[in-house]
Amino acid sequence: MINKSTKTIVCFGEILWDIFPKGRKIGGAPFNVAYNLNKMGIDARMISRVGNDDLGKELLEKISNANISVNECQIDPNHDTGTVIAKIDENNEAHYTIVEPVAWDFIEWKDEYVNLVKNTEAFVFGSLGTRNNISKQTLQKLLDIAPYKVFDINLRPPFISQEDIVQFMKKSDLVKMNKSELRQLLDWIGVEYVTEEKAVQYVRKYFNLEAIIITKGSKGAVYHDKDNYIYAEAIKVAIRDTVGSGDSFLAGFLAKKVKGSSVNESIENAISLGAFITNSEGACPDYSLETFEKFKTSHKL
Template sequence: MQPTTVCFGEMLWDIFPDGAKPGGAPMNVAYHLGKAGMESYIISRTGTDEKGHALRQQLQQWGLPTDMCQTDPQYLTGTVIATAGADHEMSYDIIKPAAWDYIAWEPAQIPLLQRSAAFVFGSLATRNTVSLHTLQQLLRVAPYKVFDVNERPPHSDMEIIRHLMFQTSLVKMNQSELQALLAAEGMSYSGPAAGAEDILQIFPVDEVIVTLGSQGAFYMNHDMEWMQPAEKVVVKDTVGSGDSFLAGFLAKRLQGASVEEAMAAAAKLSAFVTTQEGACPDYDPAFY
């Protein structure tokens, strides 16, 4: 039996100049975990509109369960306007309000979380008190909590992020998010290793991953550290690259791989995703 994983948060459409693709960090992670063979659920919410129907169909095509995806009678399915900038970096206009701002707590979520091997959540879904309240309920029962920091001003609140850090087992963030979190603690950023060590000292987390773009990624726990170089590829866009990195790392760790093996696999998957358009390209998971 493969482990059960649960992702919580936004489920939406990324609108590119040449069309729309399914997205949202939690759904991206759920997709890649499902590709790795996990029993992968997403707790989210869509509208009753055609975009919401299409997202549910997409999950079914990917072989992911839809029974934890709620339907909102009032709010529309989420959309994000994605624009490419310098060095293939993307900027995002996250439309508000959206159905995923109103993810409701349901009793059926509790036994699912209790038997999960990993519960993945981000900070973006906390911009509304309804989804935030549901997340807080779920964090009380999830055994292994993975925080994918996704700071997107003005849709993020550093005080909420700090609060979530006290309920986290593994945190993944990029350099700018690490810098912002340290600044909120009155500390300066002097590199991923020193920054990760500061996080381990300030918060009761067990593991820290800092993604470094073209420079790779850094991992630290209380016993070891590991610097993983990036794969050399021709980048098409960076949408979802961090999500695929986290999913690749988690999938390998849950399947018994070492930290070093999991980081190498995550770098390989993330690099592949940057050569494709969108966050959820098709691929044979055996390649990583």
């Protein structure tokens, strides 16, 4: 049993099964963040929706077994639990089909969410969970009451709405994106990419963000707020797979930030957790905080 802090972070959006040729794994970017926050000792809550089917019941059982509350996870009587079908091509590359419509497209508003979200240290959401108007409308209400909003853009074609993403950027405090998403965003607002630093600084000011994070895989990450522009190198590890590495990075950062750690400490924890998950199999491997801390100590930045 994890000794959780009194710090709570709420994640909103998709929870699903990634179905690979060799079996299925629990997934969904917001859930990956919640799972790893929980491992870091944060009281992570997941607002989502599963179907009233065997896959949904198994998901709820796994979430509960991971010591994460299922109280905010709705059960849909009419739609199936979310699935993503992964196919591996002749070059060993995975291609994904995100099935629709599914239960997490229909996350309904509940008055009981108000106190939870008003009092959370951070509220985490992405763009995929808004592809249906019902979940999107619920999210918009939650954003109106969340004190600190964290947007992980996480573009997933063809479920991309330029208008929605720009509006969500304007409502956010912290935004995480990768390098290609940064370029896409600049294109949408009609700004030419010159250098990475100028692009990051422009986007932060344009959207009036408290901070922006750019993840760059094996090339590390960039953090920028009004006082800092930090480049952090990646930790070199043997890559088992890269599934959920960006999600774990965000979890590592937020876990330290909400406990009052410095920006440098938060970034170090983010880089370390991202590397640790990349060195493991799947986005939500079973591990202890002690195991991660040993990894972190032996792979100092």
